[in-house]
Amino acid sequence: MENDNQDSQQKVKALFDARAKLLPDCNSVLDANDNVDVKFQNVYRDYLSRNLARSVIRPGKNEVILDFGCGVGRLSEFLAKDAGKIIGLDLSDEMLKVAEKNKKSPNIEYKNTSEIAELQDNTFDKIFTFWVLQHIEDVTLSKYIEKFHRLLKDNGTLFVFEQTQTATTNYNDVHIQRAGSDYENLFLQGSFQLIKKKNVFRFPSYGMDIWTRMGVNSRITLKMARMVEGFTVNRKPEHAQYYTQLFVFKKQG
Template sequence: MKDDSSQEIIVIVGFGWVGQANAIAFTTLGYQVFYYDIVEPRRHYSKEKWGSAYEKVKPLKNLLEADSAKTLYFITVGDRVSPDGVQDISLIAKASKQLTNIKGTVILRSTVLPELLPQIHFDFYLPEFLHEKYAIEECMNPHLFVIGDAGKGKDRPNLFTLIENRSYRIFSGTPREASYVKYLSNIWNALRISFVNEFGDIVSGENKQDDSADRVIDFLFQKKSYVRYGREYGGHCLPKDVLAFWKGHLGKNNTSIVRAIHDSNEFHKKTRAENLPEWFSSWELEAGNSKKGIWGRFWLRLNSFAWIRTVRTKLHFVRHWIELLVPSRDLPATKRLWNQLAIKNARFYSNPRTIHGPEIGEYEFREGGKSDYDRLIKNDSLVWEKLKDPSRLSVLDIGVGVGREAEFMADDFAAVYGIDISEKMIEAARKRVGNLENVHLAVSEGNTIPFPDGKFDFIFSHQVFPALSKKEFIKSYIAEIKRTLKLGGIAKIELRTGPTGYKWKHNYGVSLDVEEAKDLIRMSGLKILSEKIENVRSLWLVLESIN
């Protein structure tokens, strides 16, 4: 590589599938690469093949700490498309907004509809044309290299020349044109897949074992990718992009064929595709092919047999004896554990009750946080009535995690404070919500509140006490709640009741029956305003400081 190009520094903003593919590719090509993400991401590509490249890509605590005239910021944050086709680019816009007054060059790689591009700040648009199996290789040696120059006077990076020399086909134009090339590519692929599948369904008729469809289609199209009879298109890109393009141009142009692509694909998926092969590459979730995924499916299959469940029930006493030998975690061990979990997957371990589990993205994470905030606080008539005017009040979130609910508290409360035992969770929270002026974050020791007496009008805790391994920690926290609440202030906390989890699991916590929990509260001097058993393991209490 030439010396001038090696001087360029690359910062990947958003370290998901596409971000990691770009980072590894550029590192392999000899560039110094950093990444910035609001949570510590999981690795999506083979450790055996790309492990050394991963080690060279270093995280940034501050997005702009590597800023210089030679810095290239690649925005690889994902979009989201609703079931009715509305594209949400709010996270992309949020990332670009942080790059408005910088020395470096901003390069957009996210998929954005042409008409929404003015909402994003960037200097060049480089849409990606990647497939899961060869994403890194395709970054280094693109089949299509498409450049949209925003016309802001920035010099084209030397990196572009390097990639152009490694590309099969090159297009230079406006960002709007670049976006249309991206959508044309994906919609064309989707059209071929859905048409061939629809035609194949007609040929095969009701006889799903008939191979006539394969014989006819393969003869004409010579078994080429995207034009073989098989499964519906899926993954991260084609479904959302087809739907978003249709919705974005609905009423402005004739989009009947684009809509028909989506409808045909959905019909094929529901009626024919279950046992057909997949002949194209797409951004499928890696978990399904992982060892964890395989063992998970094996265990579910094994546990489906009645005799296995019977044996497990009869041997339940063995678990009891084993747990007697397992010591309860102390606070230093708890801190180490949650730091490890934050590094592994902060979003997931902040709230594992999600649809996509470990694969949860920022959009789903925020939706869940907003839903729980509304359900547990704003729509709790007792709590909201007691608070009266939150815009003048302070709130403490015990176990703030990465700011899942604190983000929405900031819309209603004058001051939001969040504490967590994990330094790594707090680091991630600062990246997510640190830009909110009324949010203040601090590390705690796991059973104390590092603030003065009578500071808070409202204290809230969700999913924290159920993971405390000793009753003395709960008792200490309740005393701290009493100490730091203002007179007349209220608290809403969740405790574990009913069955406990396995003692060696990360979310194990001691269980209190309802009367035992109420006794602890009364001993602290707090008044119980309400109690509610939400499910077999969850007890919610609303408390008030009365003296």
């Protein structure tokens, strides 16, 4: 079983190393398709996720924050100006190379996920992870959850943004779309208390439909599409294939 888990993580690493080499920018962690139309859609995905992360996490000037699965550093960089320090961890060495190359904020430090054991316990005010846990099978994820608990300060906060379906589906060796209840159970078993859960994006997306139809890359269009996203995320759930859900947990014990 342990060998299977290691093999799975090696496949994930190989996938994202290849993505970073093909698309050495934020496209590699969104829809990694070297296609003009997809890249245009990624502008909206990037805008939506960055602004959501900032509004929910609300980094403070004296806070130390862990970005677990930081990829090319797009969220670390966006949040850094409001934070005391951000440490970004990622499994992919190639992703980390892109993150280092593009780093503009002196208060960011990037490390390989393998170095998580070297981080001091009770260090972080907040930990967040965005579209990452779907690439980690249950046994390994449970171990990371235990480490998150140790790394957080007392009463620290953990933010999980993750794609979910009604029932867990294993699409392949590197992509597991769990049910929201599965994430709740995994973190509750790890001595976390769930304090908030909500749908924040959906697929298909009304906001994305507007963005694509208008075909104009402007801040006004982005804001309008984001507003529509917020109004319609829970509309006609029978038409949604999956959601991105936000889970907010507090450290207990």
